[in-house]
Amino acid sequence: MQSNQNTIDSQFYVIDDTTWLVLFELFKTGNLEKISITLKEISEKYNIDKKNIIKYFLNSIIRKKDTYVNRDLLNFIENIMHYQECKNSVYINYSISRLIHLLSNEKMNSVSCDFS
Numbered sequence: 836m837q838s839n840q841n842t843i844d845s846q847f848y849v850i851d852d853t854t855w856l857v858l859f860e861l862f863k864t865g866n867l868e869k870i871s872i873t874l875k876e877i878s879e880k881y882n883i884d885k886k887n888i889i890k891y892f893l894n895s896i897i898r899k900k901d902t903y904v905n906r907d908l909l910n911f912i913e914n915i916m917h918y919q920e921c922k923n924s925v926y927i928n929y930s931i932s933r934l935i936h937l938l939s940n941e942k943m944n945s946v947s948c949d950f951s
Contacts, residue, residue, distance in 0.1 A: 848881050855895040862938040870931055886923050889930045890916065896938075908937050 854877060861870045878885050893912050897904055911933050915926070 850877070850881050850883075850891065852895070852899065855892060855899070858892055859896065859900065859938070862934050865935045865939045867931065867935065870935070874927070874931075884923070885927050889927065889934075903938060911937060 858870075858873060858877070861873055874885050874888060877883070877888055881888075883891075893915070896908070897912070915930055915933075918926075
């Protein structure tokens with residue numbers, strides 16, 4: 836659930852699939868600077884902290900980008916969702932670096948999505 840309950844401003848935004856697609860494409864390029872800027876912009880526009888944006892983004896990958904879902908990604912998601920005892924900045928930086936590695940175009944050329 837988005838944390839917009841205390842927003843008094845008349846501008847009220849809800850994240851849609853276009854936002855997730857833009858973020859997904861940025862992770863595929865591996866451009867750390869653009870990813871960080873985009874996460875900050877999303878956080879400000881939608882009034883959601885970056886940690887939750889990453890969690891929602893992971894959920895969207897599972898639902899919409901099934902060709903990218905593999906054992907490595909699922910292990911990462913499981914660990915990141917259940918590990919709560921670290922600073923947000925560490926959580927965010929670790930998540931970004933792992934997602935760049937897991938979703939980059941070079942990585943996907945060598946990944947098999949066979950779960951047998």
